[in-house]
Amino acid sequence: MRKPPAWRGPGLVLVALAAIFAVAPRLYSNESVLFTMMTFMALAQGLNLLYGFTGYLPFGYVGFFGTGAYATSLLVTFTSLPVIAAVLLGGLAAVVVGLILGPLFRLSGPYFSIANLAASQIIYNVVANEALKPITGGPYGIKIEHVYAPTASYVTMLAILLAATALAAYFRRSRFGLGLRAMHQDPISASLAGVDIVRERLIAWLASAAIAGLAGGAYAWNLSVFYPEAVFTLQISVFAIVFALFGGVGTVIGPLLGAALLYAFYAGIGVSAPQYFELLYGLLIVLLVLFLPNGLASLLTRRNVDVL
Amino acid sequence: MRTHLKRAWTACAAGLLASGLALSAAAAQTAPSEIKIGTLYASSGPFAVASEGQYHGLQYWAAGVNKSGGVFVKAFNKKIPVKIVAYDDQSSTATATTLYNQLITQDHVDILMADFGSVLTSVAIPLAAEHHMLLIDPTGSGANFFTKKTNYLADVSIPSSTVWPLPLAHFILAQxxxxxxxxxxxxxxxxxxxxxxxxxxxxxxxxxxxxxxVPTTESNYTVLLHTIAAHNPEAVIELGYAPNDIAFLHALAGSGLHFNMTFTIFPGQLLALMEKNVGAKTLAYTYTYPTPPLVAYPKTTLGPNTAAFVKEFTAAEKAAPNFLDAAGFNTGLIMQQMLATAPKFTQLDFHQALMDMSGKTTTLLGEFKINSHGAQMGELPPVAQLVPAGKGVTPVVVYPQDKATGKAIYPAPKK
Known part of the structure; x- marks a missing residue:
């Protein structure tokens, strides 16, 4: 029997994602829910690129998101670039910040996570600093209302989600991703086997930063009037981490499923029974930690199903 | 011939009557069974206390109008009950964005009202404009919001931050x-x-x-106060949120420093909370902006005056109102008058009705006056000094002269 081509599974996931989010606004007119769901799916997938494949957990992942949001907004404010180009450059700005923070990889485990968290807060405090009011708007926020375009920003976020998913599929199926996973298991053995640990880890880190930066840019475009707290709130990091863990990191569909299900649950409770929100959400996470520590994807892998 | 004319007139009259009946029937058909007011509140997070106060005030207003059969809607020439559709945004802007959209696209509310404060209002502004809905903004006073002409934003219960301190500045100059x-x-x-x-x-x-x-999270003003003292000021003005004011006044009391005039914002809004946290002795002879109900507007053109509101609210809710309760109630009153005067049931007519009310309306919060950018230019709080009264302090309005209830004790006596 012929083995199916390697791209078929990822291709199907990408087509399904594109189809679902292209059709969804016709069935459900609250586009903000769909947009925010895609944002968290992209962020969970971006975080998965780093945490799922290298084991480095960036608590301050929101720093890249906020960087992308502000870089995009500033480019829109001070240049005549098209918004799409500004979003792409927002992703690039996050990559530059990622390069500057590269030395954080001298740390590992919780030390890396805490240092990353501190770095994100430093970026936040710089952006929100009053001395930078003429440039970033400081604590008074930023306004790019003149380019507000919910549909265009929705399509852009969908493209970013597809790009993040394609990258995760590449990480999952390629020799490069195999090297990352080997490094995750045992860095010394991987190094002895010829894996360039520093280079590969940095690539994963920058790819992860780029996704967050791009998502931040599209998010800023969709919000268009916001204060620094809106794009640097730690809630964004927490949600991205919880969603990715819920679905199962190190896979392609895990973070997508985790973010889609948990966010839908979050939005649903928020509308129908907000008084029970904290209770139900907390309960769900406790159950997850107790019974599915490796996420939803582990339900299949336990049964020897090859999960993408 | 005469008979023909008579018949023609009769036919015309019958036609007019029929079309009139048809029109009124159509109007009666299109009148909604309830006016849906969509809003958000925060039951948790940094804005919870203020947001719940504002929401409580709105609920109190809605209960009052529904008891009398609803609000009069001029477009339908009848009273219609009010229904508040509210969701909890937990002080999160991301959640607020989706919930504002929910109110507009799923619940199809007739009137959209923002949550408390500038942060949670900000995300609603582009959404409301995109959907051509007037955003009733009770307490979002960010200067950034009011930079261009708009038909889709109206700040109704708090002055724009850019005009708020004018009476304070004029008082300092007068002194x-x-x-x-x-x-x-x-x-x-x-x-x-x-x-x-x-x-x-x-x-x-x-x-x-x-x-x-200083950062909004500043909680220790001790070093700062000594730095300020080194500049030998006569007046020290601290502009912060309630936790900043509490930390500042604590540090001032503990520092042994004395200034002729000290000003903070929140004793004028949340006097009971401030008294409980910093004590009446520390608050004595400091200045603040007294907001209703601490300052009363006896003559109103719309709704009860401040004293009557306090009395009715206290009787109904078994607790005295604070400024945020008054702001929520005032927002309800403004919407009520808007519906009573807008000739058509459209968002643009609602906006025009507010513009027509501007400068001609006085409520329990003072003069309602908005500009074409949606900023509130009226409702300016006066300046008051907190003077010892029994075990607590009471505000005495010292500026402007026409609202003054006493004279400023300046310089403030040493404690």
Missing amino acids: KIKRVAIVYGSNDFDASQAETLKATLEKGGVKPVYYHG
Whole structure:
């Protein structure tokens, strides 16, 4: 029997994602829910690129998101670039910040996570600093209302989600991703086997930063009037981490499923029974930690199903 | 011939009557069974206390109008009950964005009202404009919001941050105070006020001797106070949120420093909370902006005056109202009058109705006056000094003269 081509599974996931989010606004007119769901799916997938494949957990992942949001907004404010180009450059700005923070990889485990968290807060405090009011708007926020375009920003976020998913599929199926996973298991053995640990880890880190930066840019475009707290709130990091863990990191569909299900649950409770929100959400996470520590994807892998 | 004419007239009259009946029947058909007012509140997070107060005030207003059969809607020439559709945004802007959209696209509310404060209002502004809905903004006073002409934004229950401190600046100039120190939180609400205060003082020939922003999370003012004292100011103006004011007044009491005039914002809004946290002795002889119900507007053109509101609210809710309750109630009143005067049931007519009310309406919060950018230019709080009364303190309005209930004790006596 012929083995199916390697791209078929990822291709199907990408087509399904594109189809679902292209059709969804016709069935459900609250586009903000769909947009925010895609944002968290992209962020969970971006975080998965780093945490799922290298084991480095960036608590301050929101720093890249906020960087992308502000870089995009500033480019829109001070240049005549098209918004799409500004979003792409927002992703690039996050990559530059990622390069500057590269030395954080001298740390590992919780030390890396805490240092990353501190770095994100430093970026936040710089952006929100009053001395930078003429440039970033400081604590008074930023306004790019003149380019507000919910549909265009929705399509852009969908493209970013597809790009993040394609990258995760590449990480999952390629020799490069195999090297990352080997490094995750045992860095010394991987190094002895010829894996360039520093280079590969940095690539994963920058790819992860780029996704967050791009998502931040599209998010800023969709919000268009916001204060620094809106794009640097730690809630964004927490949600991205919880969603990715819920679905199962190190896979392609895990973070997508985790973010889609948990966010839908979050939005649903928020509308129908907000008084029970904290209770139900907390309960769900406790159950997850107790019974599915490796996420939803582990339900299949336990049964020897090859999960993408 | 005459018979023909008579028949023609009869036919015309019958036709007119029929079309009139048909029109009124159509109007009756299109009148909604309830007016849906969509809003958000925060039951948790940093804005919870203020947001719940505002929401409570709105609920109190809605209960009152529904008891009398609803609000009169001019477009349908009848009273219609009010229904509040509200969701909990937990002080999160991301959640607020989706919930505002929910109110517009799923619940199809007739009137959209923002949550408390500038942060949670900000995300609703582009959404409302995109959906051509007028955003009723009770307490979002960010200077950033009101930069261009709009039909889709109206700040109704709090003055824009850029005009709020005008009476304070004029009081300082009238008192001939020359050395002023200003310390403010680095956020839209406080910094916009600090800028206006500085600019107005400078226009009056007083250049602040100290002008410094601190993080909104600042909780220790001890070092800062000694730095300020080194500049030898006569007046120290601290513009912050309630936790900043509490920390500042605590530090001042513990520092042994004394200034002729000390000003903070929140004793004028949440006096009971401030008394409980810093004590009446520390608050004595300090200045504040007294907001209703601490300052009363006896003559109103719309709704009860401040004293009547306090009495009715206290009787119904078994607790005295604070400013945020009054702001929520006032927002309800303004919407009520808007519906009573808008000739058609459209968002643009709602906006025009508010513009028509502007400058001609006085409520329990003072004069309602909005500009074409949607900013509230009225409802300016006066300046009051908190003077000892029994075990607590009571505000005495000292500026402007026409609202004054006493004279400022200046310089403040040493405690």
